[in-house]
Amino acid sequence: MLAFLLLTSWFQEVASAPSPAGAAAHTLLREESVVVEPNGRQTTITRGVIRILTAAGARYARAGVAYDNVGGKLVEFRAWVQPPGGEPQEIDPDEFTDRHLSQGEVHSPLRQRQVEAAVQPGGLFFYQSTVLSQAAFPQAEFEFQENELPVRLSRFRLSAPATWGLQPVLFAASPARQGNTWELRDLPGHPAAPPRLAVTLLPDQPALPRFATWPDVAAWLGHLAEPAAQPTARVAQQAERLVAGLNSVNDRIQALGAFVQSLRYVAINHNLGQGGGFTPAAADAVLSRGYGDCKDKATLLRAFLRAININSWLVAINATDRTRVRSEWPSPRVFNHAIVAIETESGLLYFDPSNPTSTLGQLPYAQQGVPALVLRQGATLAPTPEQPGEIERKIMLRLEQDGRVTGRLLETSRGSAAAESRALLAAGACDGVLAARLRGTVTNCQVQDEFPRDGIHLYAQFGQEDQLAAAGELWLWKPLLPWAEGNGAVTIHETVEIELHPRWTVEELPEPVRSSSFSAAWFLRDGKLLIDRFLRSLPGSPIPVERLPVVLRGLH
């Protein structure tokens, strides 16, 4: 009992704190203490106390800790439950679950141990973990609020050698600070942005990296990446083979890029504590294995380019979270993807060889306009280019007597829109892809892809079952198909030419629609119905779905 009290004196600090009304559960304590040793090793002690307030809040009685089981160690992870009015009971360690944290990798040393407990309303769940890690660089991050629950006390402590410098950066937070302890109290639930602290330590030993500025980060990452990009004789021979007979620089880059794109994406992570997550495999090894992850593929392309005397650099970005990279906090840990910047006469050409459908000079939507760090001397953050895709579409329809529709579609996509079409067509047959879009039966579907050059052309004949809805003597028809919601900026110009069976006469046409990003107009000309619409969508903006019918009159 004494040992328990000593161990959990931190628990007593908050156990009697009142909870706000209306919450399902209340985080009474969220605390992390990081001790950094002179050799860069870190010990992280995490503690949490959660009070369950309702039956629905029971799901918050859980905790998890991530660790590297090769370069680090999970020293301790214990958890307790205190029922209402009862004594704390430690949860049997055999109830803890340990899982690997693979995100599609063939191998990764990252793991997570987690525990869930059954806690009745009014009960407490609390836990403590200790993790040792050999961090590749001396930085730390702390989220004062990890979920939507209100928080009574959230605290971060940092202990580092006294001679080291320290640069804290705060995001959406103004904690009280005493020495190297930051503390926030009584945080309401559902924060708009989680309050966060990021700290960079500036060691005085040259063996450990110092990230005072973005050029420091670029230099360190570049130092890790550079050796692997040296072209061996085999790499140089392969490069020469791929560019043989090609004269223009653009064609030569394109040929090398297309080859690397065709290699498989396979991620195998080692030595994360020694910067393994940022160190590519040697280009020669990637070439012989025929697979690699993003940094491996980017590095092979760099080695190819170097072999034909074209300069290029690895570029670090975050491909999944546009807000993760913040200029205020220079750090390698905010990046999760590597692409290539190629030196050309017109400037840097960004290219992602891990993306198999983008053509040279085009980035996938998710990588456009995001902060990027080119790994060369003195580089700082700069956004990747924005490259709206383009779609030009022509549709010719005939509305038959029985309400069925026959039609032809011709569509040309360029830029990132072409890459999206290409990805869709790679995943499924042409007629199947279009049938789902057109909600009909597709015959004679043809694809002409100019890859690795830009542009993809689709042609299809299709039929749709009776599309009309009856409204007394009137018939409703929505000849426009909803535009699929795109992932990024795209401009679409679509013309639809419709021939009506003599049974049908037009009773009402929709009124023209016009806004800064969208316009549509309906016309009757020479007995044909014409529709012209234009859309310029931006990333994340919804594309309007048409609920504007043509009203027809037709004999029953």
Add this chain to the structure above:
Amino acid sequence: MLFLLALAEVLYWDTDVQLSGQLTHSVRIQLTSAADLHSHGVVTLPYSPRRGQTIIDLRAATVLPNGQRIPVPAAAIFDTVTWQRGDRQDRTLSWAFSALEPGAIVEYEYTECFAYGLPLPLRIPLQRELPVRSREVTVPPGLVAHDLRCTNCRTNLPAYREEPDAPGPAVVELTAPAETSWNTLARELAAQFEAELGPVPAPDAGDLETLAELCRTRIQNVLYRTDNLTVRGTPQPNRYPAETWQRGYGTPHEINLLFAALARAAGYEVSYARVVNRPDLADPSQLASELIAVHQPHGYAFFNPGVPYLGPGLLDFDEEGRTALVATANGAEFITLPRSSASQNRTERRALLHAQPDGSVRGTVTLTFTGHAAALRKRRAERLSPAERLAALRQEFPGTELDNIVIENLALPAAPVRITFQVAVPNYADRSPRRLFFPGRFFARFASPRFPDPERTQPVEFPFAFSVHDAVTFVAPSGVQRQFTRELRQDQLRFSPAEYPELRRKWATFEDAEREVFPMERLH
């Protein structure tokens, strides 16, 4: 760039079974297209040490079109603990093949070892995600092999594709040869049943359905958790039906015994029954869920009051249509269990909607579920808190605002589930310059097509017959009303891929939300 469909094929896939508890697998896959390299260039083999399973002698290699063989080095094969709790682990072996190119072959061989002997009955897959040209399963003397979902299928097996409402892939099931007979087993089961039964006070209720209902409502079922069905803590086992009756709680088995005792006390002749997976194999491992058979003048009536959510005349849906063994002192009798009808498993949805001049609708919705449709709702509710149930219901009606939600009868065993709420749907109507058009099939708006794919490789299997009845009434501000109704009745339970287009058409007609509209003049 040329787009090719993945045309990879398993050239051979051999499994050699050893009675000592080892299965040696040899696989050889021909890769054809660039897409194949990406899809089949990495292999992950799961295994479960907690079940005494290990993998040994793993060898893998790429064979290039020119015949060059590139083995995967042992250092490039990763053994990962994917899940661990205490000493119990699940692991995987994974690796990537090197130097792949279209036309290459990947091959690997490994031996699965079971420390505690072969876990019989053991199902070995015959199909996988690729077509298989040759599939061999070598079974040693001393085991019986039985193909499921195909017969003698060892060559040119089609790829198995996950599709909704489809049965699983073809497998071969290995069992030990029967060492007993069903008659012997039935006599043992009957004797045990008689030993477990005991006297109970005869209730006033006489008919069987009333007795079953009494068992479901008076006795708390410790296995099911919805609301007041829950029994806190770990209850003591009941030794006899009389104890179950007295304590008011019981396991499904104890509740079934109580029902049998009550029925016998009321004058009925009762027997113990079990669903049988494979009547051709007299083995206790083939016995599935239990039932109580009540002798009737022309056969049997079957009851399973141990499942609380079943209404009158219903068995659990995975028992319907299967073979039951009725165990008597004279031996075994095999009976095909009845199926419920589409009328019993009914979903009724009614909406009274007031069409608004701005194109929105507001009104009241009532959902009623009976039979298995209700049982499914009740089972799903077991896993959810009250707040999560409301959230789940809101997810069923995206783009709407739901208020005053009342969910009734989730914890009343055999009663229909009834859900009512107020609904508001902004921008519901289509609009022309002069009119608004309110689509009549309100409920179709909230569901994706059940069968979107124009073709199908696997048969469709519905677990039970069911029907859906919708009635939607629109009321204009002027007081004009119009009702739209639709109905889907699914009596046939199995459809072959050839019958699929007809099934798809039937569902598409039902689901098409835009076919009928309620027009209203726009106000200007």
